[in-house]
Amino acid sequence: MNENKTNINWYPGHMAKTKKQIIEDLKLIDIVIEILDARVPLASQNPDIEEIIKDKNKIIVLNKSDLADNNITNRWIDFYKNKGIKAIAVESNNSKGIKDVIEAIKLEYESIKEKYMQKGRIGKAIRVMVLGIPNVGKSTFINSIAKRNTAKVGNKPGVTKQKQWIKVTNEIELMDTPGMLWPKLENKTYAMHLAFVGTIGENAIDKEEIAYYLLEYLIKNYPERITERFNIELEEKETMDVLEEIARKRGAIISGGNINMQKISDIILNEFQNGKLGRITIELPR
Ligand SMILES: Nc1nc2c(ncn2[C@@H]2O[C@H](COP(=O)(O)OP(=O)(O)OP(=O)(O)O)[C@@H](O)[C@H]2O)c(=O)[nH]1
Ligand SMILES: [Mg+2]
Structure with a gap:
C-alpha cells in the first residue's frame, strides 16, 4: 500500500493557491462530486469544502465501499439524506455504483436547470467536477465513470484557462483533472483515521x-x-x-x-x- 501514500506537504501558501485554482475552475461547473472514503467519511472530508464550493450542488460518493462495513455505509447514506445531500456507495475499482452516480447527476441537474435556463445555458452539457483529498480514489473514479468514452471533449473556447472535458454521456461532461484538496491534519483523531486507511503515512505519524x-x-x-x-x-x-x-x-x-x-x-x-x-x-x- 506504500505507493498510495501522499507525499504532498500542504503548507498554507500551497493550500491558498490550490483553493484559488479550484474556486476558479468551479465557475465552469454545475455539480460537484465530493469523493469520500466510506471507511472514514469524516476524516476524509476536506475541512474547507463547504466554503470552497459555496452554493454549488453536490453529490457525495462514498468510495472504497467494498472495504467498508455495509450497514454503516447505509447509515451514512441516511445521515446525508437527512441533510438533503445525495450520497452513493461506490466501488470505483470495479465500477459498482457508477450508474447510480450518473442517474444522480441527471436528477440533481433537474433541480438547478431553472437557474441555468435563466442564464441562457440550456442545451449545453451538465458540467461536473470531482473533488477530494489525496488517495480517496478520484482518478480511479474518473476512469471508471468515463470508461465508455474517454475521448476528450476538447477545449472550451471563451474561457481564460483552457480546460479539457471528458464526455461521460451525451448530457454530462467531466473536468478531466480532479481538484485535490488538503486533508484534516490538525485534528489528531482524524489524522490517525487517515493513517489507518493509508492516506497519510509514517512520515506524519x-x-x-x-x-x-x-x-x-x-x-x-x-x-x-x-x-x-x-x-x-x-x-x-x-x-x-x-x-x-x-x-x-x-x-x-x-x-x-x-x-x-x-x-x-x-x-x-x-x-x-x-x-x-x-x-x-x-x-x-x-
Ligand atoms: N478497494 C478499493 N480501492 C480503490 C477504490 N478506488 C480507488 N482505490 C484504490 O485507492 C488507491 C488510490 O486511488 P486513486 O484513484 O489514485 O486516488 P486519488 O484520489 O486519485 O489519489 P491522488 O491522485 O493521490 O490524490 C489506488 O490504489 C486505487 O486502486 C475502491 O473503490 N475500492
Ligand atoms: Mg489521482
Whole structure:
C-alpha cells in the first residue's frame, strides 16, 4: 500500500493557491462530486469544502465501499439524506455504483436547470467536477465513470484557462483533472483515521503508533475479526498483550525474543488496508 501514500506537504501558501485554482475552475461547473472514503467519511472530508464550493450542488460518493462495513455505509447514506445531500456507495475499482452516480447527476441537474435556463445555458452539457483529498480514489473514479468514452471533449473556447472535458454521456461532461484538496491534519483523531486507511503515512505519524491504535479500535469494535484472523482469544487482554500474541503467531520476533514492532505494525496495517480483516468502518454517523 506504500505507493498510495501522499507525499504532498500542504503548507498554507500551497493550500491558498490550490483553493484559488479550484474556486476558479468551479465557475465552469454545475455539480460537484465530493469523493469520500466510506471507511472514514469524516476524516476524509476536506475541512474547507463547504466554503470552497459555496452554493454549488453536490453529490457525495462514498468510495472504497467494498472495504467498508455495509450497514454503516447505509447509515451514512441516511445521515446525508437527512441533510438533503445525495450520497452513493461506490466501488470505483470495479465500477459498482457508477450508474447510480450518473442517474444522480441527471436528477440533481433537474433541480438547478431553472437557474441555468435563466442564464441562457440550456442545451449545453451538465458540467461536473470531482473533488477530494489525496488517495480517496478520484482518478480511479474518473476512469471508471468515463470508461465508455474517454475521448476528450476538447477545449472550451471563451474561457481564460483552457480546460479539457471528458464526455461521460451525451448530457454530462467531466473536468478531466480532479481538484485535490488538503486533508484534516490538525485534528489528531482524524489524522490517525487517515493513517489507518493509508492516506497519510509514517512520515506524519509513527507507524507503530498507528498500528497500536488501529488494533485497539478493532479489538473494541470488531473483536470477532481479530479472533478469527489471528486465532486469538481476547477476553480481558490489554491491546499490547494482543499485539504481542499476534507478533509471536506471525513470527515477528527479534533475537532475544522481543517483538519486532516494525514488522508486526506492517502486518496489522497491511492486512487491514487490503481488506484481509473484512469490511470495516472506522467512523460512524452521530
Ligand atoms: N478497494 C478499493 N480501492 C480503490 C477504490 N478506488 C480507488 N482505490 C484504490 O485507492 C488507491 C488510490 O486511488 P486513486 O484513484 O489514485 O486516488 P486519488 O484520489 O486519485 O489519489 P491522488 O491522485 O493521490 O490524490 C489506488 O490504489 C486505487 O486502486 C475502491 O473503490 N475500492
Ligand atoms: Mg489521482
